[in-house]
Amino acid sequence: MKLRSSVACAALAVSLSLSTEARADVPTCASLTNPVVVAGSSAAKGLMKTLSAAYSKQGTVTTLIYQGPGSCAGVNAVLSDPDTSVACPTGGCVKGTGLYYTVDGSNAVIENSCTFDDANGGTHVDVAVSDVFGTNCTDGAPIDGFLDEQGPAEAMVLTVPKAATGQQAIVAEESYFVFGFDDSTHQISPWTDANFRFRRDVNSGTQRIMAAAIGVPAGKWKGINAGANGAGSGGVLASVTGSSSPDKTIGLLGSDFYDQHRDALTQLAFRGFKQKHAYYTDSTATAFDKRNVRDGHYLPFGYVHLIARDAGGGHASAKAAQVIANVKGTEAVTGFDAVDAAISSHFVPKCAMKVQRSVEGGNLSAYTDAAPCGCYFESKVNQGGAVPASCHTCTDNAGCTNGQTCDRGFCESH
Amino acid sequence: MKTTHKLLLAVALGFLATSLPACDATSDTPADSGVVADAGAHPVDGGLPVDGGPHDAGIPDAGEPSCFTNPTSHYELINGCTDSVAIDKTPVLPGLIDGGLPPLP
Numbered sequence: 240m241k242l243r244s245s246v247a248c249a250a251l252a253v254s255l256s257l258s259t260e261a262r263a264d265v266p267t268c269a270s271l272t273n274p275v276v277v278a279g280s281s282a283a284k285g286l287m288k289t290l291s292a293a294y295s296k297q298g299t300v301t302t303l304i305y306q307g308p309g310s311c312a313g314v315n316a317v318l319s320d321p322d323t324s325v326a327c328p329t330g331g332c333v334k335g336t337g338l339y340y341t342v343d344g345s346n347a348v349i350e351n352s353c354t355f356d357d358a359n360g361g362t363h364v365d366v367a368v369s370d371v372f373g374t375n376c377t378d379g380a381p382i383d384g385f386l387d388e389q390g391p392a393e394a395m396v397l398t399v400p401k402a403a404t405g406q407q408a409i410v411a412e413e414s415y416f417v418f419g420f421d422d423s424t425h426q427i428s429p430w431t432d433a434n435f436r437f438r439r440d441v442n443s444g445t446q447r448i449m450a451a452a453i454g455v456p457a458g459k460w461k462g463i464n465a466g467a468n469g470a471g472s473g474g475v476l477a478s479v480t481g482s483s484s485p486d487k488t489i490g491l492l493g494s495d496f497y498d499q500h501r502d503a504l505t506q507l508a509f510r511g512f513k514q515k516h517a518y519y520t521d522s523t524a525t526a527f528d529k530r531n532v533r534d535g536h537y538l539p540f541g542y543v544h545l546i547a548r549d550a551g552g553g554h555a556s557a558k559a560a561q562v563i564a565n566v567k568g569t570e571a572v573t574g575f576d577a578v579d580a581a582i583s584s585h586f587v588p589k590c591a592m593k594v595q596r597s598v599e600g601g602n603l604s605a606y607t608d609a610a611p612c613g614c615y616f617e618s619k620v621n622q623g624g625a626v627p628a629s630c631h632t633c634t635d636n637a638g639c640t641n642g643q644t645c646d647r648g649f650c651e652s653h
Numbered sequence: 654m655k656t657t658h659k660l661l662l663a664v665a666l667g668f669l670a671t672s673l674p675a676c677d678a679t680s681d682t683p684a685d686s687g688v689v690a691d692a693g694a695h696p697v698d699g700g701l702p703v704d705g706g707p708h709d710a711g712i713p714d715a716g717e718p719s720c721f722t723n724p725t726s727h728y729e730l731i732n733g734c735t736d737s738v739a740i741d742k743t744p745v746l747p748g749l750i751d752g753g754l755p756p757l758p
Contacts, residue, residue: 408740412754416746419757425748459757508740514731515719516739523738531737535730594730602727 268337268353268362271302275558278306278333279313279368280444281471282393282493283543285584287368290565291340292348293574301558304337304353307471310369310444311376317546318377321384323363323556332361365559367546370444370493375451375599382546386554390543390566391581391588394494394520394532395448398504402485405429408508408517409489411538414453417489421461429486436462437478437490444541445472445493451600452511452539465490472496479504494520495585498527511538527620529587533613535594535603543586578612578647582619590646591616607653614649 268274277287284307291303306313313333320331334357341349355362367373373387374380397409406429409417413427420426421433430436439446441458443466450457465478472492479490480503489507497504506524510517520537522530531537545566547559554560564570568577568588581588591613595606614630631650633639639650720734748755 408742410742410744412746413744415754416748422758425755427744427747454754455757508738510740510742511731513728516732516741518735518737518739522736531735534733534735535724536733536735536737538731603730604727605725605730 265336266353268304268339268355271304271339271353273300273558274302274304274339274353275365275556275562276304276306276333276337276362277313277366277368277562278308278316278337278364280310280370280543281307282370282444282495283307283368283584284338285495286390286543286566286580286586288338288340288348288350289580289583290562290572290575291338292342293565293572295339295341296574297572301561302339303562304339306333306335306337306355308333309440309442310371310447311442313364313367314369314373314376314546316364317367317548318373318382318385320363321548323365323548327360327363332363334361337362365547365556366562367544369544369546370541371447372541372544372599373546375447376442384549385546386549388545388563388567389589390545390577391584391586392532392540392542392592393586394529394537394540395445395452396492396494396497396520396539397449397507397509398479398490398492398497399507400479400482400485400488401503401505403488403505404486406486406507408510410510410517411453411512411514414449414509415455418453418460418462419455430489432484432487433461434463435482435484435487435489437465437475437488438462439466439471439475439491440464445491447599448541449491449539452509454512476500476503494529494532498585509537509539514538527622528617529591529620532587533592533594533616538600538603541599542589543581578615579619582616588612588616610646611651611653612647612649614651615647618649 268276284305287303287305291305294301294303316331316333319328332355334355336352336354339351339353341351343349369376370393373382373385397414399406416425416427417430417436418438438460441447443457446460447457450460463478465474466472467474470477475490475492476496479488482488490504492504494506497506506519508517508519508524514536518531518536520532521528532540543566545563547563548555554563561570565572565575566577566580578588578590590608590610592606592608593613594603596603614626617626617630618624626649631639632648633645633650634648636645639645641652643650643652645651720732721729722734724730724733
């Protein structure tokens, strides 16, 4: 008995020692080199990971720390906290752990954790990253004193399991009923059971963008919040693919996430209000060219928004300004190309867009980027690097005609 | 438009929709005028009011092109001519009020 209790005590001591040591290995975020905290959209994780790693690889003076509690959670953490020189106010700041990325000797990107200053109400957020306009999170109230800048575009899709049969498309009016009602009077076949409609929550940019497209406010959606408890898009995926009634099942996802799980899901083509036909995000069900997002045929799309405090003549924080400029591509950083980073995150860089909007779900207008990259974008996303016949390679402007310029190796129209 | 006229138009369009071979109310089928569901990219050539039924979904006016070649406005952009696959659907929408969507609960 004595020996067994001694062994048990020793084991407990070792265990406690190890756990203490493990906790000590997780630094506080404040202790990292010149930390800049970015919080919000879970869809932006890939983009932030790439930028954080690029900063690390430079041995740079900035450590980008990211947390993905949801678009409006990040936006509200900034909007509620206009003055970072004082203690964290209620609703402002972030708590728990953040992620930052480093690069090892073999060039592999390593994910690391750090802890926020929970004991003092949390840590101030420098930049909110959101799938929606900041004013979408405030239900239209202006966000004076803050700057809202747009990064790449992203689409949201309604999906069904691969096992589902018969449905290829959904129209906005059907979506209005599917996600706006759960009574017996307003049923849309085959999505007649709200227990098989998988959505996100009111803070989700994914849901807010689709909400604007179908006319159902994000806080009024029926169905199951499959992204609860941090599950996010993964929770929706699991619910859709694991459904016991595939034909009745429908789920909301970002196209970036859908593109990585096409083996298990089918995207429903979407027809918006006043449209004549339904379209996929891409030119066909199997393409990756996002052609319909880019030219306005696919309506449920928004942008990656970067929201930070305004000092009146620019950003209040130089660190925030740096992150935003790098993401937008207006300021270079070694190891991070804004266009390539957007593409690898399954977003559409703005230079590949031909339409724009200034309000969530608002009317579209034509858009031409100062340095268009539609052909380059398709060369990166299409199988085998295929590009449309209208895309011609070049080495300089002399190789282009009809007023086109040579951008990223292709003659692009302005 | 008066309610009576809306109802008459809706009935007429509903009859037209059900009489078209591709207009199955519960399935997503290719329209019968060049819009192909999933057999590669084909030009959209719908000259017929493919979205018949009592709802407010952009039923084209007489004389309006089936698609817009040089779109500038929102309506023209979302209905611009394209080689992308387009899918037509004639949904059955319950509980409409005067042909329009009912308010949310």
